[in-house]
Amino acid sequence: MPRWRARQVVLVLQLSSTVMPSALSGSGKPIESASGISPFLLYFMATACALVVANIYYCQPLLGRFAEYFDTSDNAASWVNICSQLGYGLGIFLIVPLGDRMIRRKLLTYMVGAAAVLLAGAALAPNIYVLYIFSMLVGAASTACQVFVPLAAHLATDSNRGRVIGTVMGGLLSGILLSRTLSGFVADAWGWRSIYWIAAGLMLVTSILIYRFIPTEQPAFKGTYRSLLQSLWALLRQEKLARQSSWIGGCLFGSVAVFWSTLAFFLEKPPFSYALATIGLFGIAGMSGALISPQAGRMADQRGSLFPMRIGLILMVLGYGLLFPSAHSIFWLIGGIVLIDMGLQLAHIPNLSRMSSLAPEARTRLNTIYMTSFFIGGTIGSVVGSIAWGLYGWPGVCTTGLLFAILGGLPLLKKPVPKVA
Numbered sequence: 181m182p183r184w185r186a187r188q189v190v191l192v193l194q195l196s197s198t199v200m201p202s203a204l205s206g207s208g209k210p211i212e213s214a215s216g217i218s219p220f221l222l223y224f225m226a227t228a229c230a231l232v233v234a235n236i237y238y239c240q241p242l243l244g245r246f247a248e249y250f251d252t253s254d255n256a257a258s259w260v261n262i263c264s265q266l267g268y269g270l271g272i273f274l275i276v277p278l279g280d281r282m283i284r285r286k287l288l289t290y291m292v293g294a295a296a297v298l299l300a301g302a303a304l305a306p307n308i309y310v311l312y313i314f315s316m317l318v319g320a321a322s323t324a325c326q327v328f329v330p331l332a333a334h335l336a337t338d339s340n341r342g343r344v345i346g347t348v349m350g351g352l353l354s355g356i357l358l359s360r361t362l363s364g365f366v367a368d369a370w371g372w373r374s375i376y377w378i379a380a381g382l383m384l385v386t387s388i389l390i391y392r393f394i395p396t397e398q399p400a401f402k403g404t405y406r407s408l409l410q411s412l413w414a415l416l417r418q419e420k421l422a423r424q425s426s427w428i429g430g431c432l433f434g435s436v437a438v439f440w441s442t443l444a445f446f447l448e449k450p451p452f453s454y455a456l457a458t459i460g461l462f463g464i465a466g467m468s469g470a471l472i473s474p475q476a477g478r479m480a481d482q483r484g485s486l487f488p489m490r491i492g493l494i495l496m497v498l499g500y501g502l503l504f505p506s507a508h509s510i511f512w513l514i515g516g517i518v519l520i521d522m523g524l525q526l527a528h529i530p531n532l533s534r535m536s537s538l539a540p541e542a543r544t545r546l547n548t549i550y551m552t553s554f555f556i557g558g559t560i561g562s563v564v565g566s567i568a569w570g571l572y573g574w575p576g577v578c579t580t581g582l583l584f585a586i587l588g589g590l591p592l593l594k595k596p597v598p599k600v601a
Contacts, residue, residue: 217335217344224393225328226351228292231382232325233352234359235295235318236264238379240440241364241460242372244448249372250308254445258566261441263312265562267319269555272326272548277408279327280401280544285394289387291324296383303376325352326551330544333536334397345536346476346529353525357463360440364460400541412545415538422549424591425535428489429528429550430557431588435496436524437561438581439503442569446577451507465517472522480530486592492526493589495519500582507574520581527588528554557584 239246239260247257278287298321302314329348336344366375401408416422443462447454479488499519506513535550536543561584568576 217332221335221393221395222332222344222347223351224389225332226348226354228386228390229325229328229348229351230355230358231386232292232295232322232355234355234362235299235322235379235383236268236315237356237359238363238375239264239315241360241444241456241463242367242375243441243444245367245372245456246308246311250311252308255566255570256308258441258445258562258569260308260311260315262559262562262566263315264319265437265555265559267316268323269319269552269559270316271320271323272555273412273552274409275320276323276326276548276551277412277545278405279330279399280542281399281403281405281408283396283399284327284331285391285396288324288327288394289391291321291327292383292387292390295321295324296380296387299376299380299383303373303380325355326547327544330536330547331394331397333543335395345533349529349532350471354467357467357521360463361460364456364458364463368455368457368460408545411542412549415542415545416549419538422535422538422546425531426550426553428531428588428591429554430560431584432493432496432524432528432531432557433554434557434561434564435581435584435588436520437558438565438568438584439520439577441562441565442574442577445569446507446574452510462514462517465514465521467521472525476526476529479526480533485530485534488530489527490589490592492523492528493585493592495523495526496585497523497582497589499523500578500585503578503581504575523585 243257243261244254246252246260247254250257275291295318298314298318302311302318305311305314329345329352332344332348363375366378401411403411416426444459446452447459447462476488476492496519499516502512502516502519506516532547532550536546538546561581564580565577568580572579
C-alpha cells in the first residue's frame with residue numbers, strides 16, 4: 181500500500197480516537213462514577229456500540245464500487261444498503277426484545293459473535309445476490325448495539341440516566357459516521373472485501389470483551405417469547421405518545437437515509453468525480469451530530485422535548501436548502517450535511533428520551549418500538565432515495581429528503597408535545 185494511503189488510514193483512526201471521547205461526554209470530561217456505571221464500562225459500551233453499528237454502514241461509500249465489480253446497475257447496487265437497513269429493522273423487532281427476557285451479556289456475546297461470522301460471509305460473496313443475503317443477516321446481528329442502550333439505562337441512576345443514554349447514543353452515531361470514512365480509505369487501499377474482513381475481526385474481539393466486562397443482571401420479563409412480542413403491540417396501542425414519537429423518528433431517519441444512501445453516486449460522478457477515500461471523508465462532516473447529542477438531552481431536561489425537536493427539524497430543512505445547489509460547490513454540500521446531522525440528533529435524542537420515560541419497566545421494548553420505526557423509516561428512505569436518484573438525479577434526492585423532514589414535523593405543529601419529567 182502506498183505510504184500516503186497508509187498515513188491517511190492512520191489519520192482517520194487518530195481522528196476517531198480524538199473526536200469520540202469528546203463526542204461521548206459532550207464536554208471532553210469523563211462521566212462521573214456516581215452515575216451508577218463506571219467511566220470505563222460506559223466508554224466501553226459506547227465504543228462497542230460504535231463498532232457494532234458500523235457494520236451496516238460500511239457499504240454506503242462502496243455502492244458505486246459494487247455496481248462496477250459485479251457489473252450491475254446503480255439501483256441494483258443500492259440494494260446492498262437497503263438489505264442492511266431492512267435486516268437491522270427486523271432484528272430490532274425480533275431480537276432486541278429478548279434483552280428483557282434473557283441475560284443481556286449472553287445475548288450480546290451471541291449476537292456480536294454471529295456478526296463476525298456473517299461479515300466473513302459477506303467478504304466471500306461471489307455475486308451481488310449473496311451479498312444481499314449476508315448484508316441483511318449482518319444488519320440483524322448488528323442490532324446488538326440497541327441492546328446496549330436499555331442496558332446503560334438500567335445501570336445508570338435516575339439523576340444521570342439521560343446523560344448516560346446520550347453518551348451511548350453518541351457512540352452509536354460516531355460509529356455510523358466514522359464507518360463511512362474508514363470504509364472508503366480501506367476499500368480504496370485494499371479493495372472492498374477488506375473492510376468486511378477487518379470488521380469480522382473487530383466483532384470477534386468485541387464479543388470476547390463483552391463477555392469479559394459486561395456485568396450479569398437478571399431479566400425482568402418472565403413470559404414466553406410470543407407474549408414478549410405481543411406486549412409490544414399492547415404498548416403501542418396504549419400510548420399515543422409512543423405512536424407519535426415512532427412516526428417522527430421514522431420520518432427523521434428516512435430523511436437522512438435518502439441522501440446518505442445516494443451520496444456515493446453523486447460524488448463519484450462529475451462535477452466531483454471523487455475517489456472512494458475522498459467520499460468516505462464526508463462521514464466526518466456528520467460528526468457534528470455526535471458532538472451535539474449529549475447537549476440535546478440536557479436541553480430537553482431544561483426546556484422540555486418540544487424546543488430542541490422543533491429546532492432540529494428546522495435545521496434539517498435548512499440543511500436540505502443547502503444541498504439543492506451543492507453540485508456547484510462542495511462547501512454547500514458540507515454545510516448541508518452538518519445541519520442535517522445536527523438537526524437529526526436535536527430532534528432524535530429528546531424524542532427517544534421522552535418515549536423511554538413512559539414505562540421504566542419496559543425500556544427495552546419501548547426502545548424496540550421506537551427503533552423499529554426509526555429503521556423502517558430509514559429503509560423506506562433508502563428505497564425512495566434510490567428511485568429518486570434514478571429518475572430525477574440529485575434534485576430528486578433533495579426534494580424527497582426534504583419531504584420526509586416536513587412529514588416528521590407535522591405532529592409538532594398540531595399541538596405541543598408534553599414534557600416528560
